[in-house]
Amino acid sequence: MRVLVAEDERPLAELVATGLRRAGFAVDTVHSGDTALDHLGLHPYDVLVLDRDLPRVHGDDIARRLVAEGSPTRILMLTAATTTEDRVTGLDLGADDYLGKPFEFPELVSRVRALRRRAARPPLPPLIERYGLRVDTVRRTASRDGRDLDLSPKEFTVLQILLEADGAAVSAEDLLDRAWDAHADPFTAAVRVCMSKLRAKIGEPALIRTVQGVGYQL
Known part of the structure; x- marks a missing residue:
């Protein structure tokens, strides 16, 4: 399973990536929105752990683009914006799940695994x-x-x-x-x-x- 972590705080990005690798995932990290889009265009990621406040291309715009393209990559928004309004906005943009900072690492791993299981299933016909x-x-x-x-x-x-x-x-x-x-x-x-x-x-x-x-x- 391949995961892309898009997080502008480098220490946090490395912490998340290290933990996910220990859980058995293949993980790449990027620190800006444009670089995230470059990676997503080159590699078939199963899950994107996405910080909303990325530089150069905002995380919201990345979510919108993936949805518009029909990308199979599942999106887990990981952000300090944790009000109900923030969560609703993130999910409406196309995120499959939303986790606020700070978070417990076992919960992050569990949510990534759940998104992978969801991504593995072909969609039902209309x-x-x-x-x-x-x-x-x-x-x-x-x-x-x-x-x-x-x-x-x-x-x-x-x-x-x-x-x-x-x-x-x-x-x-x-x-x-x-x-x-x-x-x-x-x-x-x-x-x-x-x-x-x-x-x-x-x-x-x-x-x-x-x-x-x-x-x-x-």
Whole structure:
């Protein structure tokens, strides 16, 4: 897995890079926005750890460009701007995740790993018809046998993850990692409760089954 760290504070950039290398990632570092774009044009990076306040080309502009180009590189914004408004702006620009400074290093590694798993999955087609379900991944709507399911955003995300698995079981841990934010408590019943509601809305005959000791399967 290849990661580009774009951070203008050189000591911090080297600290992040060293830690990620110890976690098993191949890491390059750059300290300005134009250099980041040069590297991104030359190498197929899986994840970009991006400081928003880069010199010469702002981090926001880099995010916009990657989104406009349809780049498969996932973006983790790493920045001291940590208000809710800052986070919303960063995510709206195209960042896949957002981590404020200062941060705990295990959390950074976990978030990078999660982005890599997300990047490895091919995107679903805009319209999926399977098992009587009709799922529009663009409008994020779903129906079964012509009946609208009226799913919450979380329920739709869980259904989409199960569809992406293409018949394979998905663990509760993976669902929690992908459908909930990084602050979700892994010991809560959040996944079980959401799955119960999703099953009820999909109706009978049941499409989602529990694979004992493994997870959930559509």
